[in-house]
Amino acid sequence: MYKIRLRPLVTAIILSGCSSATFAQLGQNLSVDVRSLSLGNAVTADPPGISAIHFNPAALTKIEGLQTDVQGILANFDIQREFSVPAGYNVFGYSDDPVVCNDGPEVSSDLCTDFKGTINGDVEYVSLYIPILKKMVDLGEGMPLAAPTAGIAYKPPGSKVAFATAMYAPLIAGFGAENGNAGNYMGQQVALERVTYLSPSIAYEVNDELSIGASVGMSYQAIGLKTDLRFPNELIGMLRMIDEVVCTPFKENSDIITDILLLGICNTEEGMNPFGRFGQMQLALEQSLSPSYNLGVLWEPTEDFSWGMVYQSSAKMRLKGKYHIDNAKAPQELIKGLMSSPTGQILAAILGFPNTVPASESGLVSMDFEYPAHFQTGIKYKIFPDLQINFDV
Template identity: 30%
Template structure:
């Protein structure tokens, strides 16, 4: 047995039974924030996609409202725009073998169980065979998202058969005026997926949707001179979020509660409670079997807000016929969404907690801790189904964009963009459940005892501290004027993760990613124009055993949802995007 395993087992055995049970209660919600790392992917503009989104100095038609509102000044007369996007998305998680720590935990406890086997290899004391008790469905398995994307809309989450959608906008430049006005519909953020009810990755998220849709964006651009333009927009957004999360937590404390030590001191041979155990002198019911890899609870919620405001600003300057410079700003968006949650506790974990909290003397424990300001749930609260109102608050980060566009020759143009996004502002996500939640009441005490409140858990609130970092990254694109009507494009974008290397998160499958793209634009008759683009994005990440504090942590103090404790995890996110737009004067 390694020193790490010996230390962990020693910790568990020297900890009081009450603390072990507190650790059981700390169930923490998996973060869906990977959806936030899809900057500009869901805008749906084919020119921007095909140029690696390097369009701050070369804004694309009506979507200038997002990329650089000053670009709207280039649109003359009255124009309308329709665009469509088809996306094929895949999110995979591959769960491999246990590392040394978790394998050691299994080996150690399996060895202890040998003295309690009968002649058929079954455990006595009303327990299951070890192979049943410690069965982990995720061991050496593969998880894949299924079907089309899941999105949040007014009314709830929707599973689309395919990843497809459409939108559009219009612009107007009065004759002889230096002003241009416009509005556009687009999705700054829209991502989500679903897994089957039996998929082993469901404990990371079975169904999730994260949506921000700009449905009205009144914009004005002004030509200060023939070479300098400015623009600004006010954005009216819908924001929504939904999640279905089955919960398990194979913490070492749960292995300990099922150990021979507990059986000897707290339970009779037939599995009933020892009413005069030698340790406490009173009956404490710890005899309900809770397999460490069983599904303890289910968290389901949907929240949204129909009116969330933001704004964009931009500037375009062409100091020479062959050079254009661009600067734009996308404001932070303060989001507060309201809805409902449902968080039932499942058997056998519910039965275990009810029996434990019905033990003689439990009320005295609750009253004593209550006098210290510590709230613990009653057995009745555990037995009831937890439902109630929920408010989710976070900040969509601000972003600065700077770019240049070089007309190298009459036919060749080169664009380069650099973007900075304040992902650290997205690190704080607050969930206010409106009512005391039994599992959070346990979790708040375990958080205080185990980490000094580091995880931000209270009986009715969770304050996420994701620890994200600000990110700067670049994209580039080139354009070739093949003929008077046809232009060819290609682009590349390097998209680094906002998750620090010092704090990996196995539930954010999209980390460092590369985007490559191609496309074309074609002028039709009667002042009509079409653009098309294809883009391919790939992100692959490896989380060796015990490397991710959220996901496969091994430290006994990391009780924040180590759902795949000590297991090797690999993630892969792929996206193929097909985008088409149509532009017409009217």
Template identity: 35%
Template sequence: MKKSLLGCILLCLASPGHAQLAQNLTVGSAKALSLANAVTADTPGIDSIHYNPAGLYKIKGRQYQLKVIAGQFTISGTVERSDRYRQLMDQFGYDDAADPVQEGESATSDVSVMLPFFGLTEIPVLVAPLGGAAVEWNGGQFVMGTSVFAPMIVGYKRSENGPLRYQGNELGLTHLTYFSPTVAFPINDQLTFGMGLHFNYTGVGIDLDFRLPNAILVGVDSLSGVLCQLPELSEVVNLCEGDLGPFTDIGNIQVEVENYLNPAFNLGLLWEPNDWLAVGMVYQSGASKKLQGDFKITYGEDWLGFFGGLNGTVIGDATTGLLALPKGVAVEEGEASLEFTVPQHVALGVSVALTPDWKLNTDLKWTDTAQWDQFKLEFDTAPEFLPVLSFLAPEQVSRSSLAFPRGYESVWSWALGVEHRYNDRLALRFGYEDRGNSIPTDKADYLAPFGEAYLVGAGFAYAPGSNSLLEVGVGMLVSENSAADNTSSNANDYHQLIYNPYAGVNLKTDVRAYLIELSYQARF
């Protein structure tokens, strides 16, 4: 299921370490990046198709756009064992070596993205052929255009057998707009309306190791230790051929699901009552579809040995009828699906020309990330471990499904941008965006290592001729999150079985991104 692709097409995003791209960072709009996405009322040319389709009406004649993105990204997570963790380890007789997750900081080691036709793919460079075109029709009665861009790309690969592997050896999430027919037209001399239909590819791929450090499995481990001291009971019950405890590697799960036709729409308004004020609004519908693909589960040796020994005993045969115990299949493969929603988004922006040479943009935004309440995987053929887990955690697990609770929140954010027109050819831009935090502290984890975040941008626009425009934007994104021991139900809770593989750990995450984006727009 893993494939290697040595990148090859024109535009690339180089990352010597590792990468994670988030919402609006990979659209490729140099103007939007330099103004920290405060462009709802000060629309960015052909990129208005995404940011505010009403702004497309500003295009004159026939224009095309080419874009290049480059960046360096750092994603790290810190594991710190809590005092309560150490007390429980002593209480139940475990030494430090029993838990393979060691303390310290770990960082992602490479880039991994979900690509159409290739799936979850490790690449040394991220290939991103982006661009678009727009045409003015009927003497300026309306403008039509389309563009290729990626509103959201998330991807990373962690080092093999690293401490954070239980929440992702590898992750790729891609939402790519490959065709976006958009039209913009005036309602009157001051008000413009735009609408676009977006055809998207959406894909999710994940590779993670699975374990359940929970009191239930501590009890199973303790019972096994007692029974293994009584070999005369081996024909009645045999729990000694493997191990099933809080630190047992149940197995490795790989899932790739995708949908090549995931439509959405954008609506935009732009009101310009005079030459110094503009007010813009955009609604992005989001997109919701069932993603389909395949899964592969490779079970750990201790898991296989434990149930291999139990099967065929008196207790094992009796329990199998009740719980459908695993039969000891080492590898399972089949089809899987995931109902996945790209959240809807609303933005309101104001652009004010303070003087002929200085412009101030402000944006207020809302993203409905509360729709990410859980990610529920459905399997066409029930994997062997699900019936056992469904008995222990029926709210999250059935015989054919596994739900990973998320519990994210819808979030408000804001952005400020300043543009200084240095002369007739050159404009300088600066921006700051407070991106908020859709992942509260009690839902923080290593799988989605984002927290409170901000973006700082700068750049310029240069017109080499009357019919062309070169734009450059640079940006820095910083995001941090943390959760003390037993405070996050997505990572380190002692009591919830699904899914808290880091129970007892104080966790911290840190994301740093450094971006440069270039775009060239000209008439044809």
């Protein structure tokens, strides 16, 4: 959940278009360890070297002496996005949505006569949020995302205790697209990253078969977003109907009576449209220190079989940053029209609308964000000397 100081007009329209909540996950454990990634991260019972700091810190007891580990991971975010029109698609009786409709300017109908089939909105390049610049940068079309990792571990000879620390990114993803992409209303540029820059860890060998371990991750969290805004909901559809049907006879013939009766809505140079671009919003939020911890257990009764378990704690954060919004002309004209009428001013006051909508606005923003807890357990079983199965849940 996030809290942001937006104009009441924007907030009201956003709320009127909200219908459901969506949950998803992208980019988890993609840039921690190459070997683990090749095994689908099913390594809780199969020690992945120094990267056990993240996957199961108990497995650090398998390390002997001083070890270092440096890796480089290249990820290509070739994400494909497709959109299609559901049966009966319309907003307050309108369906001439340029994103999904093939009709040209020669078709004056409010109803689409030729819907597109599958609409392509593929990601076109990788985006990253850069802390020093405090903004997102594009890596260019076809360029992969590079994520280096490094770690060091030490277990004194004959000791039952191992120590380690590493730098890695348990969560990183970023992508973007050019202007005109159908997916830009879901985010033209998106960057989500969590970088663990220090992870002091300790593991203890209870006996020859059982080890336990713990690590504390000190991480940097950032979220960047640039997205086009539009609100194809019934409220905006009704405002379009009023502008095109009710207001048409009064556009050039308004007077004080019509202003009072029609709330000044007809005194606009551009009307609202549920399929029109409402503006563009940019967000950049970060938190420099976000601690979490990992607890692990490893039981290895034989060389052929082992069982592991890890609990990775959640991390509750309050990210802080800035937002910037470029407002389109239509919402500016709507408020301007309301303010031109005494009854419109009363309605705006009741609804909490502002007196004006500027061409652009910016300010501070905060977001309550939670990196979720994660529990994983699994087994390793060596069927033959050269064939082993890892299974994790």
